[in-house]
Amino acid sequence: MQYSISDLEQLSGISVHNIRIWERRYGALKPLRTTGNTRFYDDEQLRRLLCISGLYHAGHKISRACGLSNSDMADLLQQDIDREATAQNRHEFFISQIINNSLVYNEQKISALIATSIQQNGMLATYKSVIYPTLVRMGLMWLNGGLCASQEHFLSHIIRQKIYAAVDSCTVNQRNNAPGxxxxxxxxxxxxxxxxxxxxxxxxxxxxxxxxxxxxxxxxxxxxxxxxxxxxxxxxxxxxxxxxxxxxxxxxxxxxxxxxxxxxxxxxxxxxxxxxxxxxxxxxxxxxxxxxxxx
Missing domain, CATH: 3.40.50.280 (Cobalamin-binding domain)
Structure with a gap:
């Protein structure tokens, strides 16, 4: 799939201005070119930007994040999943990594990310600040042709499981018999x-x-x-x-x-x-x- 730099901004939450600076200063991405010499990005570049975004919002210096190999990024991100991201940017961290792992059908990591967000922020805040924005961005990807229906269904199924678990944890008020x-x-x-x-x-x-x-x-x-x-x-x-x-x-x-x-x-x-x-x-x-x- 081909993406413009504006597409990357919508899908990653990173502004076009910052993407260009990160490219120029740190070699974060290496855009490709069409036969007509138009710059574009592919799926691998999108996933790399999502990883960089996750590390950036977890509090790592952007210079360090951009210099890592894909495998080193994955290892460091896993460490960040296992601990709390910085309070100011934790929502963007979760969003970028849920999308990134949805693209490769990694249920274990998506489940861990959502569970950690719920533990840190509660179900309502997780829905408003993480799940809903994630679904919006993935919807944009679907409209752009960068996401297949199975990936959207895959993520939705995991989200449903988390909400079902939260519902099961609720205690029924035995004193309230009216079906309100x-x-x-x-x-x-x-x-x-x-x-x-x-x-x-x-x-x-x-x-x-x-x-x-x-x-x-x-x-x-x-x-x-x-x-x-x-x-x-x-x-x-x-x-x-x-x-x-x-x-x-x-x-x-x-x-x-x-x-x-x-x-x-x-x-x-x-x-x-x-x-x-x-x-x-x-x-x-x-x-x-x-x-x-x-x-």
């Missing part, structure tokens, strides 16, 4: 990582949750609502879809359960163009969901 929240995705939605995080946040705050997961038909949802009568619903819309279809779905859901609080999160390009009925609330971030839960 019902979580689901519409029948055309299957990207459930955000919904899983919401499941964890609610349970961690002592809330009762009925978790239905992705691809729930509206008819099945209505049956569940009649049987459980939850006080709150939460679902996500992440797919790009016609605004009319999204509006019709929300209006129908609101009309069928007028006495419940409905919370919606997802793709801002879709949700930003909608009109919300009185009992439907847009949750724009994990912080906003946390405020709803704790208030």
């Amino acid at each position: 929240w019902l979580l689901f995705l519409p029948e055309d939605e299957d990207h459930d990582i955000g919904l899983l995080l919401a499941n964890y946040l609610l349970r961690a705050n002592g809330q009762r949750v009925i978790y239905l997961g992705p691809k729930v038909p509206l008819s099945s949802l209505v049956n569940t609502l009649e049987a459980t009568k939850p006080q709150n619903l939460l679902f996500f819309m992440t797919r790009v879809r016609p605004l009319g279809n999204a509006q019709a779905y929300i209006n129908s859901l609101s009309a069928q359960i007028p006495h419940a609080n409905i919370y919606l999160s997802g793709n801002t390009k879709v949700l930003g163009g909608l009109s919300f009925p009185a009992n439907v609330n847009w949750i724009a971030s994990p912080d906003a969901l946390e405020q709803v839960i704790t208030n």
Whole structure:
């Protein structure tokens, strides 16, 4: 795969200005050239930059990081995974190394990185500052043709495992018998990582949750609502879809359960163009969901 220097900036979090300085001063990367003499970078150069980024954000001098061989970088990065990265830059360290190890399907290292971040920062901070930015950058790689679907699925599976483990660690509040929240995705939605995080946040705050997961038909949802009568619903819309279809779905859901609080999160390009009925609330971030839960 060929990358421009702007692509490297998006994927690594390192500015074009710094990449150029690191190339000129320290020989960090060795760009290639097309037959038309246009500079570009390949997969090996991208992975090297991600390693340099990880070492830099772990507190190593950039001059030293750029002078290391690929194998020496890997050894030093492993040492940094085993200890705490510097507080100021720990998130970028984790992001760069999760992406780097996703490209080569290294489950053991990815799992260790996410587990260490959760231990240091907690699940919510890890999601907001590490997992979400990682998924955004890998999405850019996928759009650019530098990532295959299997790599995205591979990483998503590991992330799901970590959130499932966090959910299992939550103690159910035995004094709260009311099914306060019902979580689901519409029948055309299957990207459930955000919904899983919401499941964890609610349970961690002592809330009762009925978790239905992705691809729930509206008819099945209505049956569940009649049987459980939850006080709150939460679902996500992440797919790009016609605004009319999204509006019709929300209006129908609101009309069928007028006495419940409905919370919606997802793709801002879709949700930003909608009109919300009185009992439907847009949750724009994990912080906003946390405020709803704790208030």
